[in-house]
Amino acid sequence: MTGMDPRMRWARIATLSSLGTISLTSLVLPGIGLFREPCAVWIVLGALGILAFTVAQAVALYAAVTPRFSEQVRKRAAAGFVATAVLSAFLVAPVGAGGWATWAWLGGSLLGSAPIVLRPVAAAVTAVGTVGAAVWIAWWVGASVTAYLVITVSVGLIVIAMCWLQVWLWDLLVQAEAGREALAGLAAAEERLRFARDVHDLLGHRLSVIALKAELAARLAPADAEAAAAEAEEVRSLAASALTEVREAVHGYRAVNLRDQLAAIERTLRSSGVRCEVAQPDSDLPPEVAAQLLPVLREASTNMLRHSKAGWCRIEVSRQEHEVRMTVTNDGAAGTRPDRHSCGLRGLADRLAESGGTLRTRAEGEQFVLEATVAVR
Structure with a gap:
């Protein structure tokens, strides 16, 4: 990101590297099941499901740690990730079911990613749904429910332990940087207000006197032209003096x-x-x-x-x-x-x-x- 503090840039690189391990886990470990699947159709469908899940997950994670993205963009990326995860349950679950818990690895990655890309309530609902899906898929493909649950929960906890703290620290850095910029803006605004107060104090009294003198000159004009002229001359003198003081203040x-x-x-x-x-x-x-x-x-x-x-x-x-x-x-x-x-x-x-x-x-x-x-x- 152009103009980013080098310290922030390195912190972001560290965060993205940490999150990259999640996507790598989602791609490699479920991919092993493709080599254990005898049916070519399921290999193709499983590969598509794994690839779609990994790409959607990477996009959602990247959006979660990129300040320039709006909240609407993050919500769309998270929704796409959850939708792809649901689709993966039907495309990936049967792959290698005889000897490899293929979808359980995706489920663990989904479980660990949910607290990062979703709000707390949505993350909790997703976590419960992921555990329930692991039980249902194990029953559907005739695999061990215990094995599916152990893989899903353990991988999810590992992902959370590895990445959630890093993302939380990154969010604190982003908030601190935003606070620093806000303080800079407030300092500049305070200086402008200080100058405005100086100008107000400088001109307020003079302009009030000028207004009164001008009003008096207008009243005297019909009855005493000489007195009105004297008042008008004083108004001119006051205005010139005020103009000089403003110039001195500005310069x-x-x-x-x-x-x-x-x-x-x-x-x-x-x-x-x-x-x-x-x-x-x-x-x-x-x-x-x-x-x-x-x-x-x-x-x-x-x-x-x-x-x-x-x-x-x-x-x-x-x-x-x-x-x-x-x-x-x-x-x-x-x-x-x-x-x-x-x-x-x-x-x-x-x-x-x-x-x-x-x-x-x-x-x-x-x-x-x-x-x-x-x-x-």
Whole structure:
């Protein structure tokens, strides 16, 4: 699966390998009965039944551990598997009945697969039906009921012991990854809400005053044109002032406390499962420098959560005589590339360049490094 964390990819390979043993059991052990069947018709029918059962089982197992498949696809695959299992009872049961419990091996594989591909209630009903079918088939073909039951139940328990725990752990990994992505989305949404609150606080009072002044100017216009003009001029001044403040907020030129922002981002990353280490300078930075670094810090942390599989990161802010440097390093960047439509970092680089700063990024193996420098005037 493209873009999957390598750890998740290896866990999925291990899970599929474990499940592959079930399909191999369904194909090989019942296949022995084909060599013990003297009737050519039953050999052909039995081979078709075994092959259909194995293919349907493989599809259902694969769908069960593939997150991109919808629940409807999984249900259809499971239903096809159960239907093929019922059909196999009539096609495979008579094969090699004289010396080999051919269908009992399929029954055991069905019994072990049911908890993986079916919901608990359906799996329980299938298990009871499988045991009952083993008893009926043994009676039908004149074989030992005890032998059929022992093979069916023992193979089913072995399959469950081998594969069910592996699939359960895989489901936990998938849920954990989904939770990580949700946290990343929440972090980005929280940052947007924070900015929206800032803009609301910035404009709310000014716009209220502008509305009142405009209303007053409208009332004064018929009676006192000079006073109305003065109020209109004040409205214009207030609007210009509000526009300037909005531009400063958007471009990050408002005074900010970089230490508080670093602590907040550190908490966000840690809550998302990223081990975070922050190194700050001994003294506070000038407000204009902190205002230029803060948008870069927010963009870097958001990209880290949304576009990488980071397990750790280090944020270091160091101050030299005429320059402040911020370095953000994280792992989990192997195989990931920035969206070609993304212009966040590019826009920040252009903005820093206007004031003599720089913004550079580079990949070092699985590590992604972002360096931003701001001149201290």
